[in-house]
Amino acid sequence: MLKFILIFLNIFINIKNFFHFGDKMIYAFGHKNPDTDSIISAIAVSKLKEGVIPARIGDINPETRFVLDSFKLPDPKIIVNSAENKYWLVDHNSEEQTIDGLDEDQILGIIDHHKFSRSVTKALNIHTEPLGCNCTILAKMLFAESINVDKNLAGAMLGAIMSDTVIFRSSTTTDEDKEVAGKLAEIAGIEDIEKFGFEVKRMACNLKSFNPEYEVEKDFKKFETGGINYGVGQIETVCLEDVQEAKSMVMEVLENKMEKENLHFIILMVTDIMKKGTELWVTGAPDFVEEAFGKLENDALWVDGMMSRKKQVIPQIDRVIENAVNV
Amino acid sequence: MLKFILIFLNIFINIKNFFHFGDKMIYAFGHKNPDTDSIISAIAVSKLKEGVIPARIGDINPETRFVLDSFKLPDPKIIVNSAENKYWLVDHNSEEQTIDGLDEDQILGIIDHHKFSRSVTKALNIHTEPLGCNCTILAKMLFAESINVDKNLAGAMLGAIMSDTVIFRSSTTTDEDKEVAGKLAEIAGIEDIEKFGFEVKRMACNLKSFNPEYEVEKDFKKFETGGINYGVGQIETVCLEDVQEAKSMVMEVLENKMEKENLHFIILMVTDIMKKGTELWVTGAPDFVEEAFGKLENDALWVDGMMSRKKQVIPQIDRVIENAVNV
The missing domain is CATH 3.90.1640.10 (inorganic pyrophosphatase (n-terminal core))
Incomplete structure (x- = not known):
């Protein structure tokens, strides 16, 4: 038995050296x-x-x-x-x-x-x-x-x-x-x-691998204006229809995140690169979003031509909040 | 007169454009x-x-x-x-x-x-x-x-x-x-x-351009051991003889620096790359340096083979200080 073990050990050491394991x-x-x-x-x-x-x-x-x-x-x-x-x-x-x-x-x-x-x-x-x-x-x-x-x-x-x-x-x-x-x-x-x-x-549209937590976190930023803390994330896709199927899972992630991080609201921009526009998915106070961009339906709103968080979302939302806070 | 000014102005603008001034x-x-x-x-x-x-x-x-x-x-x-x-x-x-x-x-x-x-x-x-x-x-x-x-x-x-x-x-x-x-x-x-x-x-030996402040600061580091703060700088040269001529100026810089930065002592390593050794120039407590490397003469000491601050100076000095502090 010992002989067998020694032979196997020897073979193993040779294989190890051959493949530079441990190097x-x-x-x-x-x-x-x-x-x-x-x-x-x-x-x-x-x-x-x-x-x-x-x-x-x-x-x-x-x-x-x-x-x-x-x-x-x-x-x-x-x-x-x-x-x-x-x-x-x-x-x-x-x-x-x-x-x-x-x-x-x-x-x-x-x-x-x-x-x-x-x-x-x-x-x-x-x-x-x-x-x-x-x-x-x-x-x-x-x-x-x-x-x-x-x-x-x-x-x-x-x-x-x-x-x-x-x-x-x-x-x-x-x-x-x-x-x-x-x-x-x-x-x-x-x-x-x-x-x-x-x-x-x-291929990224394959929802089998769609991880809502990962998609929300991937490009998420927090903002503060007039004492209101909010978050805006962005997903870029070529297949809005497929991503729609994951909406309820995503909204749950947004709700949890909003609560955990003490945010007043979250906007997730689901940007369709091919259609050149964004569907906003919103949790928390929809009033700011509605005043800035229009009426939500099922917590969502399509905005044609919207691609940029920095230029087409943040300034508009900040203006609405500032007006609300001043009044 | 105005005509002359206009001509000059025109020439100036042309020169400006030619050389792309302002671009x-x-x-x-x-x-x-x-x-x-x-x-x-x-x-x-x-x-x-x-x-x-x-x-x-x-x-x-x-x-x-x-x-x-x-x-x-x-x-x-x-x-x-x-x-x-x-x-x-x-x-x-x-x-x-x-x-x-x-x-x-x-x-x-x-x-x-x-x-x-x-x-x-x-x-x-x-x-x-x-x-x-x-x-x-x-x-x-x-x-x-x-x-x-x-x-x-x-x-x-x-x-x-x-x-x-x-x-x-x-x-x-x-x-x-x-x-x-x-x-x-x-x-x-x-x-x-x-x-x-x-x-x-x-060419770097030309003392006309030797700036003692710059040479001291160029590669200066501070150390602390056993409550003693000290500094060690290093100059690398191929012309120790020439640098010697600047010694009194350098020592003055070291004295001022020691006082200003509340250091117990300063060692400046003047390392001769060709001779492979270092002359130590010392201000402040020479006892630590003498115990580590030997007797100073005119605040200076040649150590054959010394090239590295990290390996050949700091550990030796720290050991001497630690012994002194423990006793």
């Missing part, structure tokens, strides 16, 4: 609740930097599943923190968005398109650009270093760009995103970029 | 009290990015004068802040090191080899790498984009690398600095890199 590995990974940009960015870094293994710190959503399957790319490995490993951080840099317990010494570099919000104690490899998508930066880096971007990687990176820029309709979209998307589409042999983008975004 | 200009500049790396980095960015004018926010020191003159490069333009302009920040990023009154919206990008220590409110162009010299990063970027680096720019960038890495002897020197220096030397036709580095560093 320091280098992984690239994107943020928590990874989106398509985070997953495809991790794969792109593995082409850019030698010895880097694409990874992720969360589940693959249906949109990303569609992109990975369409372009025959294997799923990045799911990882948990290990002090032994080194990491490239992509599509995120803040401590809240990264793997738990990450030490600065484990960071080999950061490639990101978000605001730099990490406090560091020494010089690091940091590359950030204010572009609509992290894959745009990575494509530029791959092109600059003349690294071959094959048809499948190009298609997947294009998918990430179309997703992150919401088919070029997000306000963060830049000319560089469009230019790089054009180059990638050419490599991937995709003729109608918009049509492809719509296919990708439609 | 938004794009400048690249390094840190306050610019060193050779800051000045040459600003010139390198003007090759890398179209329409960028090399600039500086301080006087040119003798070392940099030697490099600019040797390679026939014009002095970058001295600038003061103007809300009209946009800037590339090189070789620095912190708010203390930059031009006064700089607004985040004026920053087009940051290329730096220091710790990122600026708080930002949105995504920015940031490119930092933990290398010994900022010109190493810029040379890599120029090479990656296949931009022609001519003989003179290559020589000047090599000068910056030799200066910032203290002829490859600074602890921040990386293999990449050496590799890039080799490439630049080849372009510039410089065969003996070390000899050239020594020529560059010798």
Whole structure:
């Protein structure tokens, strides 16, 4: 029996050495609740930097599943923190968005398109650009270093760009995103970029994976005016009809959030990118919202042309509140 | 008379338009009290990015004068802040090191080899790498984009690398600095890199420009142990004999600083990179220093092989203080 155990142990040690288990590995990974940009960015870094293994710190959503399957790319490995490993951080840099317990010494570099919000104690490899998508930066880096971007990687990176820029309709979209998307589409042999983008975004409509808490929190901001505290979140979609099916679940999340965070009311903007308008879903005092935008029906109101929280919601709501408070 | 004024006014307007006075200009500049790396980095960015004018926010020191003159490069333009302009920040990023009154919206990008220590409110162009010299990063970027680096720019960038890495002897020197220096030397036709580095560093020995306050502050850190507050600064030089001539001025600065900042004592490490050792200049309680390193003569003591404050000074001093406090 002991002999068998020793043989198995020996085989195990050999396998372990063969695969470098226990050695320091280098992984690239994107943020928590990874989106398509985070997953495809991790794969792109593995082409850019030698010895880097694409990874992720969360589940693959249906949109990303569609992109990975369409372009025959294997799923990045799911990882948990290990002090032994080194990491490239992509599509995120803040401590809240990264793997738990990450030490600065484990960071080999950061490639990101978000605001730099990490406090560091020494010089690091940091590359950030204010572009609509992290894959745009990575494509530029791959092109600059003349690294071959094959048809499948190009298609997947294009998918990430179309997703992150919401088919070029997000306000963060830049000319560089469009230019790089054009180059990638050419490599991937995709003729109608918009049509492809719509296919990708439609996958996010799969309500099986729709997580109301996550969708509400994803882009939620709090405001205060005249002593009134309120919150405004925003979901961008290409499939308002599908999202409608989840409305009762979302409203419950909003009610709980309003109570827990002592807010007077919450407006969730469900913005339809294709129809270019927003349905407002409202909990709490509807009077302010009705005075600003019109009568609610079932706690909801469609406003044609409304896309921007900053320009088309907050100033209007603040004005109504200020008038009410002054009277 | 009016006619003359009108003619002159017209000429002035034409000149103004010709030189784009009043238009938004794009400048690249390094840190306050610019060193050779800051000045040459600003010139390198003007090759890398179209329409960028090399600039500086301080006087040119003798070392940099030697490099600019040797390679026939014009002095970058001295600038003061103007809300009209946009800037590339090189070789620095912190708010203390930059031009006064700089607004985040004026920053087009940051290329730096220091710790990122600026708080930002949105995504920015940031490119930092933990290398010994900022010109190493810029040379890599120029090479990656296949931009022609001519003989003179290559020589000047090599000068910056030799200066910032203290002829490859600074602890921040990386293999990449050496590799890039080799490439630049080849372009510039410089065969003996070390000899050239020594020529560059010798220029910093010109005491005409030696500013004792600046030299003391440049790399000064405060420490506390057993209730004793003290400071340790470091100057790295290749010309200890020349620096000796400034000793009385430096000691006066140290005395004033000690009093003003309520320090028990100050040690200034005057490290000779070529001789690989340090002369300690001491104000305040010499007993701690003498017990740690040996007898002072004229407030000074040469310690062979001492190069590192962190490893060869602080632990030894702390031990002596702790023993004294415990007894």
